[in-house]
Amino acid sequence: MALTxxxxxxxxxxxxxxxxxxxxxxxxxxxxxxELNVTASKAALTEAQSTAQAALNVKDAQELLTLQASLFQPxxxxxxxxxxxxxxxxxxxxxxFTKAFEAKAAEAQQTFVGLVDxxxxxxxAGSETAVAVLKSAVAAANNAxxxxxxxxxxxxDVAEANFNAVxxxxxxxxKTATTSRKR
Numbered sequence: 001m002a003l004t005x006x007x008x009x010x011x012x013x014x015x016x017x018x019x020x021x022x023x024x025x026x027x028x029x030x031x032x033x034x035e036l037n038v039t040a041s042k043a044a045l046t047e048a049q050s051t052a053q054a055a056l057n058v059k060d061a062q063e064l065l066t067l068q069a070s071l072f073q074p075x076x077x078x079x080x081x082x083x084x085x086x087x088x089x090x091x092x093x094x095x096x097f098t099k100a101f102e103a104k105a106a107e108a109q110q111t112f113v114g115l116v117d118x119x120x121x122x123x124x125a126g127s128e129t130a131v132a133v134l135k136s137a138v139a140a141a142n143n144a145x146x147x148x149x150x151x152x153x154x155x156x157d158v159a160e161a162n163f164n165a166v167x168x169x170x171x172x173x174x175k176t177a178t179t180s181r182k183r
Contacts, residue, residue: 015104022100029093036085043078080168087163102149109142 051071058064116138120131 018100018104022097025093025096029089032089033086036082036089040082083163087160091160105145109145113138 123131
């Protein structure tokens, strides 16, 4: 079974739509990243101003140490929150690309399986073994692809769990350090 001109045009149109859709998603990710950085920069500037004011009002070394200790924990928490937002933006944008890739890969697999089935129906007598080998190879390739997809998903889940654990530990360590400095 050969592809017709209409099928080729439809495939190219679908690929172009996918490309523009992914480009839009990439720009949305960049917009979110810029928005996050602008918000973080504004907050940092405001906090720097209030910290400078507080530092100018310090009367002795003990007050300065107390001020410094009171700034450490919120800084760790804000850094963890910023990292979490950054990770979420990257994860969300990456998920869109993965979803589009998986859809296109599934579509290509179905088309290829359809071509193999069509070819096997029209195969000359005596070629049953070659057709069976081809179908077996296609099935093995599909199984391998699905295994790789599952492994990538598991690795992604492990990476996210590790990221969350490290963030939680960093904030907890900051709380501990702040508490021990205040004593």
